[in-house]
Amino acid sequence: MTTKLLLLNGPNLNLLGTREPAIYGSTTLDDIINACQKHVQNYKVELRASHSNHEGELIDILHVARRWADGVIFNPGAYTHTSIALRDAISAIGLPVIEVHLSNIHAREEFRHKSVIAAVCLGQISGFGWQGYILAIDAMLRHLGVLSDLD
Amino acid sequence: MTTKLLLLNGPNLNLLGTREPAIYGSTTLDDIINACQKHVQNYKVELRASHSNHEGELIDILHVARRWADGVIFNPGAYTHTSIALRDAISAIGLPVIEVHLSNIHAREEFRHKSVIAAVCLGQISGFGWQGYILAIDAMLRHLGVLSDLD
Amino acid sequence: MTTKLLLLNGPNLNLLGTREPAIYGSTTLDDIINACQKHVQNYKVELRASHSNHEGELIDILHVARRWADGVIFNPGAYTHTSIALRDAISAIGLPVIEVHLSNIHAREEFRHKSVIAAVCLGQISGFGWQGYILAIDAMLRHLGVLSDLD
Amino acid sequence: MTTKLLLLNGPNLNLLGTREPAIYGSTTLDDIINACQKHVQNYKVELRASHSNHEGELIDILHVARRWADGVIFNPGAYTHTSIALRDAISAIGLPVIEVHLSNIHAREEFRHKSVIAAVCLGQISGFGWQGYILAIDAMLRHLGVLSDLD
Amino acid sequence: MTTKLLLLNGPNLNLLGTREPAIYGSTTLDDIINACQKHVQNYKVELRASHSNHEGELIDILHVARRWADGVIFNPGAYTHTSIALRDAISAIGLPVIEVHLSNIHAREEFRHKSVIAAVCLGQISGFGWQGYILAIDAMLRHLGVLSDLD
Amino acid sequence: MTTKLLLLNGPNLNLLGTREPAIYGSTTLDDIINACQKHVQNYKVELRASHSNHEGELIDILHVARRWADGVIFNPGAYTHTSIALRDAISAIGLPVIEVHLSNIHAREEFRHKSVIAAVCLGQISGFGWQGYILAIDAMLRHLGVLSDLD
Amino acid sequence: MTTKLLLLNGPNLNLLGTREPAIYGSTTLDDIINACQKHVQNYKVELRASHSNHEGELIDILHVARRWADGVIFNPGAYTHTSIALRDAISAIGLPVIEVHLSNIHAREEFRHKSVIAAVCLGQISGFGWQGYILAIDAMLRHLGVLSDLD
Amino acid sequence: MTTKLLLLNGPNLNLLGTREPAIYGSTTLDDIINACQKHVQNYKVELRASHSNHEGELIDILHVARRWADGVIFNPGAYTHTSIALRDAISAIGLPVIEVHLSNIHAREEFRHKSVIAAVCLGQISGFGWQGYILAIDAMLRHLGVLSDLD
Amino acid sequence: MTTKLLLLNGPNLNLLGTREPAIYGSTTLDDIINACQKHVQNYKVELRASHSNHEGELIDILHVARRWADGVIFNPGAYTHTSIALRDAISAIGLPVIEVHLSNIHAREEFRHKSVIAAVCLGQISGFGWQGYILAIDAMLRHLGVLSDLD
């Protein structure tokens, strides 16, 4: 059976590769999605990527995902620190969600240390640049039993 | 003359009945709207229901309501705790707004105790499940003089 | 079977109708009790009203209520914000208690926003003047199944 | 016409003269009341003194005072720092109330610096031992126009 | 010479044994007093027990105790966390007072961690259920020299 | 060469002129835009105005602006105080942005004193009503060297 | 022997009578000084008045006062809330100092509730308008034994 | 009739042009005053500039200004963040005051974000270097009706 | 069967009897251990005492104790207020642990009021000097059923 994953990105991540490369690197969002697609092609995994700058749209996408996805890799961007609505959406859909951040949010401004969604996620990966998405996919596949510790 | 009420619901309330029933019950949003419609049919009251997961759309709906509605029953979901923009929208439209919460927000996580919109609402009703909407409609009809204390 | 309700009022509410009418209205506590009595006369409901300015006396009254009442409508006045002893009394008696406030406490001074008893009550109704008591009775009767949503 | 004043003392002040004399002096509450009575005998002033360790009783006494007194000299003892109910009682009765403290509360423990009733009193006098009551009577008589600045 | 102890209990402790047994156990207040009386019968100790739900009454009882008692075992219930008036009463009477709590207050809600009276007590014993009273009596008898470390 | 400016307005500003005139004045958003257009007509300046109540849409508009605009005059309304996502959008586009507020936000409720976007803007102008936009345009033109200090 | 008092006024008090009369009344500083001079003329009291808007000058005046004055009546104006240097000056000179405020500082903005000098003053009198100075003089004369409680 | 403006500068601004040019630029205070004089010469405006490093002197200057000036452009330097005395002076003189800052204070250290005088000023302009003074003059002339929106 | 107890003491307690006797008394740690050994000799109790100034060593000792002890009497000294690692060790070993303090930590500096380990202990005894250890042993024996309330 195919495992289905949603790769969801929040506000300003569409500018990746051009936006403040010192913090976020020069890889574009498309590059990342391609690398992720490539990474999963050895498994029976279907990966669908989505992006929105709109908090409400991200909620809508998560709501839809509960009807098709087995897990969500989510970089909520700045909504990480403010959106209780996204937190509630994650609780509501009942899917395992892994929170990913390109930069190490714990090493930046004080207001970026706190994630209001972390408490309802499976786990958090931050600080490894675009490779964090690869790690998150691995973590999800291990969580779902697709990738065993004998790989 | 017909009294016109807007019944407005915010993020994740579309999942009611399926989302975390231990907290929110098993009644769906449609069930609630139907019960409310049934409740008002003895009065000359027109009730229009609206829902959005988008903060901006909720603002738009409130803006439009000032041209047709006499009062608003509003469950802002998680935006209750974060949206100064919704607070300003309520102030701006000049209509009486009653804040409703299904769960008793004062008995949940600390961050749910504070409503940033309460100060510009007529009043707040929380903790009575879907029946809170019925109570809010009664409260609004009493406020508007449609329902007198001699009922 | 008759449903028995305690209508309990805390400090300074005996001055209602004379005290700061701009905030609390001109209805006296007796007026309110009469309106409540009238409101419940269509149901098999017995309503007993009590008042005290003494925190200890309010605790005593709640303790006694657990031997006869099915539910409590409680306006704790200023003790709302300070009395952990009343909170413990409510927990201890195991009855459903609804917290009522005449004014919208969330729209007043910062120190009135926090209710230390809310977390152990069924729900909270605030901002609807004396009609809040009527709404609270309805909420309690609905909670106890006396008033069904088909009324 | 006779000016009528209530001299009201709160918790533990009955022990004055015996309790921690280093902080509160060796004068008893009766000594103070006698000195106050003597002080007002040159004016058409009737002074009634009352004491209680019970917050509720102090509220009751204030409620009664609004039917006979022109002003209140009030040392609320430790309730100064915690009793919003007394604050509401002072607002409710609409009489001028002067807050007196024997010790300089602003020079003691942090938790004694804040008076929750000060904002609804005419003024505050603290740090002058039992003579603070005499000063408060003078302040009240000046406020009521009994004592003019030409005395 | 007989040592005289006051065993004083505050708000809601009269409901012990029925109130929230998961937290407070199933022993009633009378059971505890009996066990304490039995415990002291081998010593020349007179133990008088008192209870009140009223903060003011507890103050009154402490004031009276200074005329007859050698020490006080005190469970102030919820007033532990709010009553500066009781703190002042303890300071004022000059007797050794031991604070007892049935539950481990440091393991419960944040607001129960802070005791406003602890700083003026001899010591604090919390978390040992009703046996904490026995321990407190022993601690007091040791403090008063009735029970030597050679028992 | 023509200088191109974006005049961007956030939530509820579409109601200007009708919304709480005591705070925001009676000029409409269209009036303001017209005055701004008139103000810039002596310079080689093209001014495009945009408005949205949606945080995500404001982000989208800013993203697009980096492809055509030389600077942004931005009144983020209530998002000023909550939107880290807008802050990140401003950082990401690399254009000079001037924050404008009609009212003096520092003289209003505490929660309006803090701007989460100010740190990434060129500067802030607040308190001058609709004329603040004119001042902001002048500030931007001076910053871009279009308006020299010899005007 | 003549008792010598310094009547010291801080920043903006020179504008009294013209500045915000709703808060500070219409009496000028000269009127107050004259009333104080008249008030002390029945006693062997010499009263010298001083004013400065400069924190440093107020310190200098206090330093000089320790060589001639028996006590100080001090209204530090806004420096009340910020000047640790004035606090240190009061400690350093070793004279009894009474803090006076025209308005009830405890009933105004939060930042006016805290006096950083109160802890080193004899006492504080606030809320009685210009008559507070008369009360403060009486308090000082009582403290110095010039005015006995048999007046 | 000539409009008269005070251009007032606080502590350390006399070092402008030499002090930390990375933050404050290389323009001297005299350069700024000259540019401002030049800027107003097309209007019937008299501009007088003043500077002091002394908080008390700044208060004195503001007090004098109420007898001759129509408005004040004020850069209070570091006193912005600490001087309630200056705040009171601004309230007391009843003139419109515009607060100007060379740097964007909201983008610097946390303690520079808060202005204790902003709440009593007409508005605030920060972040535009010395050109902020020009903008402030325009804002004041617009406020006073000297410069109409048809300029 | 023999009951086995660990009596564990943390940093600086080896200096007992010499260190600040005003706070900690003049009894040495050896005196205390001897008194405890003597106290348990009437019961089938084996008591082993241990001390370390090293946080890590205290953790090691607790880890070992889970293999032999039935309960732990623990005075963690200053680590009480800072060591989450000790808290985790207590949780991890699953033994009943009683926290003892010689002085009344709630009556000392603010930073000593908070115990980070209390929440995972059975209970806390503080303020009874070295006799607190005897009380703690009794409490533990009662908890383990070795000492019944019929002693």
Add this chain to the structure above:
Amino acid sequence: MTTKLLLLNGPNLNLLGTREPAIYGSTTLDDIINACQKHVQNYKVELRASHSNHEGELIDILHVARRWADGVIFNPGAYTHTSIALRDAISAIGLPVIEVHLSNIHAREEFRHKSVIAAVCLGQISGFGWQGYILAIDAMLRHLGVLSDLD
């Protein structure tokens, strides 16, 4: 060339598999180390594992690691939240360090949300149980270029 990694574990992690399995799982520390060794055997990677309950020893081990290791996988246990000394050690050695937590620390008690070492680590991985170590090794190998995104 062989890549050398230190796998370092802090306090209480030696009890893994036995300690609170609901939070930490039933895998022992040896199981984890074995799984890690197996995971790296396809690469030229040498992995050395170390554990200590002592903060100072962990510092010593890190100091030594700078002489032989290319990177550190570190689970500091409870020292995560308190040890600035470990933070300084990580800064001092100049090696890339990845912080790993078995449980999702952001979903547990408030005091576990804050890592004082995160700011000096490459990144943080939390919430994936023992598989988090595997993910951390992959992250480190990717960071060091041993594992390319083409694996």
Add this chain to the structure above:
Amino acid sequence: MTTKLLLLNGPNLNLLGTREPAIYGSTTLDDIINACQKHVQNYKVELRASHSNHEGELIDILHVARRWADGVIFNPGAYTHTSIALRDAISAIGLPVIEVHLSNIHAREEFRHKSVIAAVCLGQISGFGWQGYILAIDAMLRHLGVLSDLD
């Protein structure tokens, strides 16, 4: 070449020797200056001492010092804790400044622990009485290379 140092003292330090000797010792400011002059006479050092109780004057003195001095030894007295203006003056003049305090400010009232100027000083010496000035001179001479570590 002669090294020139400014020895600058702030508010209330002119009273040294008479003011609260328990805290500040019995040495006068002149004694200290003489000891400092004597201390530097073996070096080519010119030391000029200055004192003011005025914050503004201290700023003026620092401004002048940048034209003649090589370093500043500064005891800002109470302005240490409040004067951002002095902090800015120190930054502005670009000279090395050493902060000296007679008493150990970290061992006194909480509000004396924080120095708002420390962050822009070379270093801080506190708690060594008047000898702290000698140490500060040595520290400055070492910093300026006048005194080498071979002395």
Add this chain to the structure above:
Amino acid sequence: MTTKLLLLNGPNLNLLGTREPAIYGSTTLDDIINACQKHVQNYKVELRASHSNHEGELIDILHVARRWADGVIFNPGAYTHTSIALRDAISAIGLPVIEVHLSNIHAREEFRHKSVIAAVCLGQISGFGWQGYILAIDAMLRHLGVLSDLD
């Protein structure tokens, strides 16, 4: 008689000279100890240096020092900010202790501003690099009367 001093260094200071030279300089700990030994050789002073990364070992060393040393020069490294156990050790040994920091801790991250041991030390010297140790030795010798102000 020979004066005996302990020079004690805490965590990570063994890496001095290699660790972050931008903050801590390039001098090694051995270099510093040598310079200190050389500095004291003109006096009858014996200086013993010790270092540990272990909090418990530092406590042990301090305990031993009370049997041989006359004073302690202590750089506690990061334990400065967290170790109440070290604070208690310093109080317990009753020796004069001087706290030294290489960097100006008040100019670094907020969490380095607070020293939990400062209140029990003689004084604090920070910001002068390794020369701070020389200054601290001088300060100690002056305190002990070995070095008089006539040197």
